[in-house]
Amino acid sequence: xxxxxxxxxxxxxxxxxxxxxxxxxxxxxxxxxxxxxxxxxxxxxxxxxxxxxxxxxxxxxxxxxxxxxxxxxxxxxxxxxxxxxxxxxxxxxxxxxxxxxxxxxxxxxxxxxxxxxxxxxxxxxxxxxxxxxxxxxxxxxxxxxxxxxxxxxxxxxxxxxxxxxxxxxxxxxxxxxxxxxxxxxxxxxxxxxxxxxxxxxxxxxxxxxxxxxxxxxxxxxxxxxxxxxxxxxxxxxxxxxxxxxxxxxxxx
Amino acid sequence: xxxxxxxxxxxxxxxxxxxxxxxxxxxxxxxxxxxxxxxxxxxxxxxxxxxxxxxxxxxxxxxxxxxxxxxxxxxxxxxxxxxxxxxxxxxxxxxxxxxxxxxxxxxxxxxxxxxxxxxxxxxxxxxxxxxxxxxxxxxxxxxxxxxxxxxxxxxxxxxxxxxxxxxxxxxxxxxxxxxxxxxxxxxxxxxxxxxxxxxxxxxxxxxxxxxxxxxxxxxxxxxxxxxxxxxxxxxxxxxxxxxxxxxxxxxxxxxxxxxxxxxxxxxxxxxxxxxxxxxxxxxx
Ligand SMILES: Nc1ncnc2c1ncn2[C@@H]1O[C@H](COP(=O)(O)OP(=O)(O)OP(=O)(O)O)[C@@H](O)[C@H]1O
Ligand SMILES: [Mg+2]
Numbered sequence: 085x086x087x088x089x090x091x092x093x094x095x096x097x098x099x100x101x102x103x104x105x106x107x108x109x110x111x112x113x114x115x116x117x118x119x120x121x122x123x124x125x126x127x128x129x130x131x132x133x134x135x136x137x138x139x140x141x142x143x144x145x146x147x148x149x150x151x152x153x154x155x156x157x158x159x160x161x162x163x164x165x166x167x168x169x170x171x172x173x174x175x176x177x178x179x180x181x182x183x184x185x186x187x188x189x190x191x192x193x194x195x196x197x198x199x200x201x202x203x204x205x206x207x208x209x210x211x212x213x214x215x216x217x218x219x220x221x222x223x224x225x226x227x228x229x230x231x232x233x234x235x236x237x238x239x240x241x242x243x244x245x246x247x248x249x250x251x252x253x254x255x256x257x258x259x260x261x262x263x264x265x266x267x268x269x270x271x272x273x274x275x276x277x278x279x280x281x282x283x284x285x286x287x288x289x290x291x292x293x294x295x296x297x298x299x300x301x302x303x304x305x306x307x308x309x310x311x312x313x314x315x316x317x318x319x320x321x322x323x324x325x326x327x328x329x330x331x332x333x334x335x336x
Numbered sequence: 337x338x339x340x341x342x343x344x345x346x347x348x349x350x351x352x353x354x355x356x357x358x359x360x361x362x363x364x365x366x367x368x369x370x371x372x373x374x375x376x377x378x379x380x381x382x383x384x385x386x387x388x389x390x391x392x393x394x395x396x397x398x399x400x401x402x403x404x405x406x407x408x409x410x411x412x413x414x415x416x417x418x419x420x421x422x423x424x425x426x427x428x429x430x431x432x433x434x435x436x437x438x439x440x441x442x443x444x445x446x447x448x449x450x451x452x453x454x455x456x457x458x459x460x461x462x463x464x465x466x467x468x469x470x471x472x473x474x475x476x477x478x479x480x481x482x483x484x485x486x487x488x489x490x491x492x493x494x495x496x497x498x499x500x501x502x503x504x505x506x507x508x509x510x511x512x513x514x515x516x517x518x519x520x521x522x523x524x525x526x527x528x529x530x531x532x533x534x535x536x537x538x539x540x541x542x543x544x545x546x547x548x549x550x551x552x553x554x555x556x557x558x559x560x561x562x563x564x565x566x567x568x569x570x571x572x573x574x575x576x577x578x579x580x581x582x583x584x585x586x587x588x589x590x591x592x593x594x595x596x597x598x599x600x601x602x603x604x605x606x607x608x609x610x611x612x613x614x615x616x617x618x619x620x
Pocket of ligand 1: 122131142177
């Protein structure tokens with residue numbers, strides 16, 4: 085594929101002895117939204133977490149195969165994993181604000197990067213909150229503890245936190261799973277806005293959402309990539325029977 | 337009434353009796369010490385040397401001795417214990433060896449204090465040639481406190497949600513940055529509480545300091561960390577079992593006990609306040 089930002093090839097992932105990703109080969113294009121769908125437990129989160137090596141922290145897990153980011157294998161020998169994660173931002177399935185103020189949550193990534201300039205940090209925090217469509221709601225509450233925000237606000241705060249360090253890729257694991265329709269809509273609009281600057285990979289359980297937000301859609305099942313194509317094709321004339329059964333709601 | 341309810345009522349009654357018995361025993365002991373000890377407490381008692389073969393005068397050297405020894409204990413047990421806990425919980429992988437180490441640490445916290453005392457004599461007094469002194473005794477108590485510090489600290493680290501760590505790592509923090517900025521601040525209150533409880537237990541110990549530095553009767557203050565010293569728990573032991581006129585010095589013994597209990601109580605209070613304060617700070 086031309087303009088591929090990420091090339092995954094023959095990628096396998098194991099938790100102990102159980103193989104949860106099987107020979108995944110997929111190219112993910114730059115500045116597009118790639119949706120990942122599939123039944124619960126099929127390995128969507130595991131796949132996403134493989135792309136920024138978040139799975140490294142899980143004891144007894146093992147990766148095989150290659151994940152090339154801009155032509156370099158992120159599982160290579162002397163990869164700076166922290167640097168990789170600054171490039172490949174992530175919003176987790178369960179929103180996880182830190183028990184700090186709203187401001188400090190967003191500033192966290194900058195501070196650990198050694199940035200001291202107060203005005204730079206303030207400016208970046210504001211812009212990230214604006215980009216995450218949260219600024220107007222929290223601009224007077226920057227010193228409040230992040231736990232006092234509503235669930236949807238916390239989710240957007242986590243997005244702002246990831247945006248603040250200006251990654252190139254944004255991995256989003258069901259960013260709207262705990263949100264009401266209004267908040268969901270906000271996040272979907274936000275994703276459309278963000279894809280101008282970022283390459284986005286989003287996991288979702290919601291078929292309509294996948295159809296609305298993603299340019300390409302990958303369908304996973306039992307750890308295998310069943311089908312991957314342009315979203316409109318996946319949802320109108322998929323080439324695999326399995327895909328059709330899934331998107332029409334015959335199982336899962 | 338149904339049988340289920342009867343058993344439940346009986347169960348609650350039993351639990352209530354247990355709690356009452358435990359509290360009652362504590363209250364009786366405390367009341368005894370306070371009522372009999374309060375009379376001898378005075379400014380003079382707290383700030384002067386013992387006189388006339390310890391039948392008169394105050395307990396200043398014992399207070400100072402216990403204080404100094406506890407400081408040494410803390411200096412050894414806090415950094416070492418927290419360091420061990422951080423290593424075990426955050427860095428060490430889960431192998432047979434680490435499991436064995438962890439089990440040994442738990443078992444060490446059950447070793448009788450006299451065993452630590454004898455170990456301290458061999459290691460600090462003899463092998464390291466420090467002699468019987470504040471330093472030897474403090475380090476012996478430090479070793480005895482370590483397993484408690486490590487266990488409490490590890491527990492506190494375990495209570496920090498994994499999502500804090502993962503969130504920080506995902507923002508490009510290194511492992512050490514993650515621990516320093518997003519794990520330790522939330523674990524330290526718990527670490528401190530456990531540690532101070534361990535320290536206050538150490539402050540009241542007699543056996544470990546008996547052979548490593550505590551003196552029977554020294555009517556002056558320790559000149560340096562290499563001097564022998566008097567200590568409250570040992571003084572109490574002497575006054576209640578070893579003195580030639582036990583019944584005559586009984587009030588002094590009670591006064592000493594009261595001072596010791598107050599000191600330990602004050603340390604626990606500090607632990608509570610520190611935890612409360614830190615919890616507020618971490619919430620910014
Ligand atoms: N830390 C772990 N240790 C062991 N097995 C795990 C771990 N995390 C996930 N698994 C297993 O790996 C498989 C894939 O899990 P994963 O979380 O990737 O699924 P998912 O597609 O994201 O599911 P969902 O839609 O429910 O979030 C599941 O069978 C799960 O039980
Ligand atoms: Mg998932």
